[in-house]
Amino acid sequence: MAQLICHHLSVGYDSKAVLTDLNFEVNEQDYLCIVGENGAGKSTLMKTILGLQKPVEGRIMVGDGLAQNEIGYLPQQKASQKDFPASVREIVLSGCQGRCGLRPFYNTQEKELAEDAMERMQITDLARRCYRELSGGQQQRVLLARALCATQKMLLVDEPVSGLDPKATAQMYELLEELNEIDGITIIMISHDIASAMKYASHILRVGKHTFFGTRDEYLEEYRRRKAYRRMIQKREAQKEEGEWQ
Numbered sequence: 001m002a003q004l005i006c007h008h009l010s011v012g013y014d015s016k017a018v019l020t021d022l023n024f025e026v027n028e029q030d031y032l033c034i035v036g037e038n039g040a041g042k043s044t045l046m047k048t049i050l051g052l053q054k055p056v057e058g059r060i061m062v063g064d065g066l067a068q069n070e071i072g073y074l075p076q077q078k079a080s081q082k083d084f085p086a087s088v089r090e091i092v093l094s095g096c097q098g099r100c101g102l103r104p105f106y107n108t109q110e111k112e113l114a115e116d117a118m119e120r121m122q123i124t125d126l127a128r129r130c131y132r133e134l135s136g137g138q139q140q141r142v143l144l145a146r147a148l149c150a151t152q153k154m155l156l157v158d159e160p161v162s163g164l165d166p167k168a169t170a171q172m173y174e175l176l177e178e179l180n181e182i183d184g185i186t187i188i189m190i191s192h193d194i195a196s197a198m199k200y201a202s203h204i205l206r207v208g209k210h211t212f213f214g215t216r217d218e219y220l221e222e223y224r225r226r227k228a229y230r231r232m233i234q235k236r237e238a239q240k241e242e243g244e245w246q
């Protein structure tokens, strides 16, 4: 079975759907990029996969040894969250909360997990610093380390390069690629950066007006077909207009 299957899934708020009838599946070590316009419902879909929102309709099935609480999540950043008054170590450690259950402290294993995650994200030297004093790129690496504490299997990242400069953007993509290719972690990423989606993703899910799910090559093929179709329509319109002028 796949790690994640969405079957006739509709997502939204208060029983009102923002996205309807989504059908796709994600297998181990896939790199799925979700694209679509602002407000299309991408973040809502991610929250529904995580169990933070109830599906309006349809089903989400998690399998292949993955449990819903083993999915790491890097949420879309809001300006207010950038000001969070905690140390880097505290924020990374908070990624272990799902493992703690009702226990009110972190055990040695969880503390080691947080140290490992900081090392992998190259932020060990920032451990004592206050999160809100960091640059945008450093903050995103802290949040990725936090997400890693929750998982060795699947990461959901919502616009991880939003607001980053080209160097920090490239670093973030490299880290995600490494986690996918070397550590075998499945990645589901929301992005408006189509060029990078084409470079890194194995699969594309486009939501909104023209829903699409398939491999990157199938997406490119579909894109070319749509472009050729648009050109043909434009040509016909021009010919029609020419005819009207004659």
Ligand SMILES: Nc1ncnc2c1ncn2[C@@H]1O[C@H](COP(=O)(O)OP(=O)(O)OP(=O)(O)O)[C@@H](O)[C@H]1O
Residues within 6 Å of the ligand: 013, 018, 036, 037, 038, 039, 040, 041, 042, 043, 044, 045, 076
């Ligand atoms: N908590 C909420 N309650 C009700 N409606 C919401 C809530 N959060 C988002 N929405 C609405 O749901 C729709 C989809 O929002 P969502 O944040 O999922 O879009 P998005 O595709 O992630 O957009 P963006 O690319 O701008 O991040 C929007 O119309 C939004 O206003």
Ligand SMILES: [Mg+2]
Residues within 6 Å of the ligand: 042, 043, 044, 076, 158
């Ligand atoms: Mg969003």
